[in-house]
Structures are given as structure tokens and as C-alpha cells.
Amino acid sequence: MNEHIEPTNEKSVAVGTRLISKVVLAGSALVLGVGLAACGGSSDSSSTPSAASSEVPTQASAGDNLTAGKLPADWPSDVPQPPNTTVEGGAGSNGSFSASFNGSGSLDSELTTYFSELESNGWTQDKTVDTGNKLTGWNKDNRRTQVIAQDNGDGTYAINVTVVTKN
Helix, strand or coil: CCCCCCCCCCCEEEECCEEEEHHHHHHHHHHHHHHHHHCCCCCCCCCCCCHHHHCCCCCCCCCCCCEECCCCCCCCCCCCCCCCEEEEEEEEECCEEEEEEEEECCHHHHHHHHHHHHHHCCCEEEEEEECCCEEEEEEECCEEEEEEEEECCCCEEEEEEEEEECC
């Protein structure tokens, strides 16, 4: 599966009276892209990503489950919130979810703990990529989870978690 990560910035989008960082919305686009790839997309790493993989979805494409400051309804119980983080927001519907988290401290230490929690919940890691953002892929039954983590360089970090159902 060809995975492409677009650089993010700190711009936010207003949702009600709260703000959700664009990384949550970009994660929703990533969920859709990973879901499509899981349905028969090419695993050829030389192929270029489609334009759709970098588009930010609208609320309508994210379903009615766009949230600020909390996990979306029906978030899978076997995909925990990363430890020592706050939920910035998320989106999801029909078995595909994305959420953004912020934390402070040692990102490497927090990821070690988080990955142990995923493993204890039956997830198997099959991919690790470090392109400035730490990217890991996980499988369990007919689902795929992707974790993207970024150290902000000031003692804080951001983590985006996506979950999709493979067909």
C-alpha cells in the first residue's frame, strides 16, 4: 500500500465554538485513502498518490460524527487514547475513524507505552516509517489502524490515529 503524508501546519477550522486542527480533518482524508487502498489499491510504492488523498474532507464527507474535544461516537474500544494526551477532536462513521491528540513529555516514551497497549488489545504492527512524522501501521481481524506522531520540538507532541475496516 502506498502511503503519503502531507506536511501539516497549525491552522485550525472552526467547528461550533471549538477548534479542530487540520490534522484531524487530514486524518479523515487519510482514513478514506487507507480504506480505499485496503479494498484493492496497489501496494506499488513507486505509484504516485491520487489527488483525493490530499483533499480535506467536508463535514458531510466525514459523516455526522465530527467532534471537538472528544472521541467520535462508536470509537473502537480496542483502540485506546494515547496515554497522557488530550483529545483535540475526531470524525468517523461506517467503521472508519480518525482522532487527533496532543500531549507533552517524551514522545518516544509515550509511543512505547501506547504501542504496548495496542499489542495487548490484539493489534499487530506491520509497518514503521519515520519521515519526520513517526508512522506505524497495525492490523487486527478485518481492520487497520495507523498512528502518525510528530514531536513539536518544544516538549509537546501531536498524535493522529485512524481506524478503517477492510473489505
